[in-house]
Amino acid sequence: MSIKLYNTLNRKIEPFVPLEEGKVKMYVCGPTVYNYIHIGNARPAVVFDMVRRYLEYRGYEVTYVSNFTDVDDKIIKAAEEMGEDVQTLAERFIEAYHEDTGKLGVKKADVHPRVTDTMPEIISFIERLVEKGFAYEAEGDVYFRTRKFDDYGKLSHQSIDDLQLGTRIQVGEKKEDALDFVLWKSAKPGEIYWDSPWGNGRPGWHIECSAMVKKYLGNTIDIHAGGQDLSFPHHENEIAQSEALNEKQMANYWIHNGYINIDNEKMSKSLGNFILVHDIIKKFDPEVVRFFIVNAHYRSPINFSDDQLTSAASGLERMRTTYKNLQHRLQETVNLAEDNDKWVKDIKKYHDEFIEAMDDDFNSANAVAVMFELVKLGNIYLREKHTNKEVLQYFLKQLDEMSLVLGIHLKEVATLLDEEIETLIQERIDARKNRDFHRADEIRDTLKDKGIILEDTPQGTRWKRV
Incomplete structure (x- = not known):
């Protein structure tokens, strides 16, 4: 069996073949830290943590990098409104991110690079794009020449002519072409800035990830991941910048998670239906929130509501109850049971089905369904008059492995200070x-x-x- 995944770049399910056997280089776009994360931010954090866990479970050595955008228009505006400096506000919400995602069972990345710590590499990246003719300076701003990159649109599957429709140069912009995007922004009075060959300023959004990928993972990586909303223009622009400079494919596989709706409506600021994880986990067990997220295929849109979380809580509790009962029976068992081979064979079947589900584009929805079938089998076994220790241990072992991949706990874990x-x-x-x-x-x-x-x-x- 081998892992297959849906590659946004080619819009089809493809076998996963890493650049280096047994190793995976993976980059996940992280948050812009100007507030607590909302449930839409939590989904990629949980989903790609699960992907990482599964790759590790299958024996891969994963180098996992996920960034923080810690300087941006939104952060500057929020800092002004809250009366804080930009770096203090960003640091506060980076800590909040780790706290909230930690409660959701998300493991920290191997590296969490920040824009402010990557400024020399970003400036150097832009300089080299200018030298190669892919970028140009205009009164302190630097833009990328989009039309010069022949493959622009290959991720979003849009032609340059289609992209041009409806595009206009806005007042105050100094672009050569409406499709060009900013790499470096000249600083406005009172804004945080860094010195550069083009004057005081700060980077555009897209260049940050290109520079971080190159610095920490190299010119070509195995997997680049993020939310569906990032595929265009953010990831499209990353590809253009990175491949124009490096003359190599940026990532072999692009994977994107689907949207979250709130009570059957698309989450949006205009509707005011953003729900912060910080608030959700005051009301629901964070593991229930995680279980809700992994109980759907990562590419499918999901609907978030209190009823859905209550249903997830009920399902998770059902698993935990069976797990606890298996543990108790293990302590009481004296090994008088027969037909042990049959039970082991049945349990192994569900182990194989779990692997099959996760190998199929990380289909955690089917994997959770397999877990419920294994739980059902466990309940049937518990009704047997005599049970066997090895069979009970095998039940628990398989449930432990499955829950580890999904990032949930079935056994009672007392929290230590x-x-x-x-x-x-x-x-x-x-x-x-x-x-x-x-x-x-x-x-x-x-x-x-x-x-x-x-x-x-x-x-x-x-x-x-x-």
């Missing part, structure tokens, strides 16, 4: 010094069961929540 974790880590250090390796391993396993992973480094023991 940071201080409690540090105390246990110190006890483990002391146990190792005293050569009590049994106790040291016991503490590591205890923390792992509670979602705490330890990493022993030359600088000491580090820990993280998963």
Whole structure:
């Protein structure tokens, strides 16, 4: 079996073949940090975290990069309205992003680059585009010559002539062509700025990701992902910039998640129906929110409502109840059961079906359906008069693996405070010094069961929540 995914670039399901065997370079467009994230921002964070988890489950070494846009018109405006400087506001909402997505079970990226930390690379990128004739300066602004890039429109499958219809040069713009887009913006009075060969200013939105991809992952990557709304113009412009400079394909696979509707209406600022994750998780268990998101195919539009979350909560609780009952029966079982091979074979069938579902364009909707079938089988097995420990352990093992891929917990995990974790880590250090390796391993396993992973480094023991 091999993974197949829908590639927006070619508009078809394709076998996944990485650039380097066993390794995946993956870039996901992150948020512009001027407020708490809304449920629409949460969907790509959860979806592509799940994709990453599944690739890792299938044995790939994934280098996962997701950026923060920490300087932008929206951030400048929000900072002015709130009476904060741009960098303080951005830092506050980056921390809020990590807090909210962490509660949704999203693992941190290997690198979370920021625009403000990538400015030398962005300026260098633009300089080289100017040198190659793909960009030009106009009174302190720098624009990309869209028509000069022959493949423009290949991601959105639009011709340059179709794109030109209805396009006009706005008042104050100094473009050569209405289709040209900005790479560098000259600073307005009072705005945050960086020095550049074209004067004080800051980057346009699209160039940021091109520079970050190149810096952290190279000229060509395996997977570039983001919300459907980013495919045009953001990702189209990324391709134009990167491929014009590097003369290589930017990404072999482009994947985009679908929209979220709110109570059957498209989420939009004009309707005022944006719902912040910060508020949702005060009302619903964050794992329920995640389960709601993964309980749909990532490319399908989904409808968000309290009723949908209540239904998701009921489904997740049904799984957790069966899991708990299997655990309890395991403690009571004395291995008098027969027909164990039959049960193992039936469980294995659902394991294979789960893999088949996820291999098919990360179809988590079908994968969740398989989990429910396995739960149903578990409930049937629990009605048996005699049960077998190996069969019960196999049920639990498969449910653990499936839930790990989807990023949910079925086993009860008592949340530890940071201080409690540090105390246990110190006890483990002391146990190792005293050569009590049994106790040291016991503490590591205890923390792992509670979602705490330890990493022993030359600088000491580090820990993280998963």
